[in-house]
Amino acid sequence: MPRFAANLSLLYNEHPFLDRFAAAAADGFQGVEYLFPYAFAAADLAQRLADHGLQQVLFNAPPGDWDAGERGIACLPGREAEFRAGFAQALDYAQALNCPRLHVMAGLAPAGVERTRLQATYEANLAWAAEQAATLGREVLIEPINPRDFPGYFLTHQAEAHRIAQAIGAPNLKVQFDLYHCQIVEGDVAMKIRQYLPTGRVGHFQLAGVPQRHEPDVGELNYPYLFNVIDEVAEACGWQGWIGCEYRPARGAVAGGTRDGLGWLRDTRRA
Ligand SMILES: O=C(O)C(=O)[C@@H](O)CO
Numbered sequence: 001m002p003r004f005a006a007n008l009s010l011l012y013n014e015h016p017f018l019d020r021f022a023a024a025a026a027d028g029f030q031g032v033e034y035l036f037p038y039a040f041a042a043a044d045l046a047q048r049l050a051d052h053g054l055q056q057v058l059f060n061a062p063p064g065d066w067d068a069g070e071r072g073i074a075c076l077p078g079r080e081a082e083f084r085a086g087f088a089q090a091l092d093y094a095q096a097l098n099c100p101r102l103h104v105m106a107g108l109a110p111a112g113v114e115r116t117r118l119q120a121t122y123e124a125n126l127a128w129a130a131e132q133a134a135t136l137g138r139e140v141l142i143e144p145i146n147p148r149d150f151p152g153y154f155l156t157h158q159a160e161a162h163r164i165a166q167a168i169g170a171p172n173l174k175v176q177f178d179l180y181h182c183q184i185v186e187g188d189v190a191m192k193i194r195q196y197l198p199t200g201r202v203g204h205f206q207l208a209g210v211p212q213r214h215e216p217d218v219g220e221l222n223y224p225y226l227f228n229v230i231d232e233v234a235e236a237c238g239w240q241g242w243i244g245c246e247y248r249p250a251r252g253a254v255a256g257g258t259r260d261g262l263g264w265l266r267d268t269r270r271a
């Protein structure tokens with residue numbers, strides 16, 4: 001069975017952020033991920049992980065001005081210095097939290113800038129970030145994201161992400177395979193797992209039900225089937241990663257909403 005990490009940005013919103021670690025551990029999670037740690041001291045986060053026996057499996061590098069609508073800056077010409085400073089900060093947190101992988105968000109393609117220029121900026125930033133991360137034994141991840149949730153996002157397709165990772169050629173530059181985004185953008189999810197997992201370039205999976213991004217047992221994807229495919233292929237190729245549970249609980253605003261929606265996880269553990 002795959003290992004599941006609780007995404008504390010989306011799950012357990014019925015609790016204040018720092019209390020979500022305890023809630024996730026109480027539900028049997030051994031790993032956590034979230035969008036950004038930067039509003040908290042790394043030492044406080046590390047203490048929560050230690051207190052609850054949790055591993056930090058992923059978080060994101062600074063994305064630019066999130067509240068103003070930015071969704072990463074890696075493809076944006078002219079923002080290279082900010083990208084480098086942000087990535088250095090992310091690496092400091094990764095060290096303190098013993099987190100093996102960092103997601104670098106591409107950003108929204110600005111109108112009027114040629115794609116080739118964005119592509120060159122993106123690849124140069126990723127090559128630099130992968131080199132920095134390698135010195136500390138960390139991985140850099142890139143994630144294709146569906147353009148309904150993030151209109152204009154630069155990276156949307158699995159094939160494109162793998163082409164970029166392959167072209168840059170850094171062994172620690174990998175793809176974050178979010179099954180929810182993949183289903184929305186291109187479908188054929190099981191075959192894409194079979195195609196890409198054996199390449200060694202998949203660094204992490206994430207899941208959510210499609211289309212509402214609720215629990216994985218709500219919606220059009222058959223997750224028990226996909227978990228079996230991941231298990232089968234992972235065993236054959238020796239992959240040992242995590243699946244981040246990155247969904248908004250259908251009863252998320254209700255006390256106990258996240259736990260009440262974890263029946264799918266209890267069923268998976270029993271299977
Ligand atoms: O939205 C997603 O999917 C993510 O994995 C985030 O890191 C980016 O918002």
Ligand SMILES: [Mg+2]
Nearest residue numbers: 143178206246
């Ligand atoms: Mg994701």
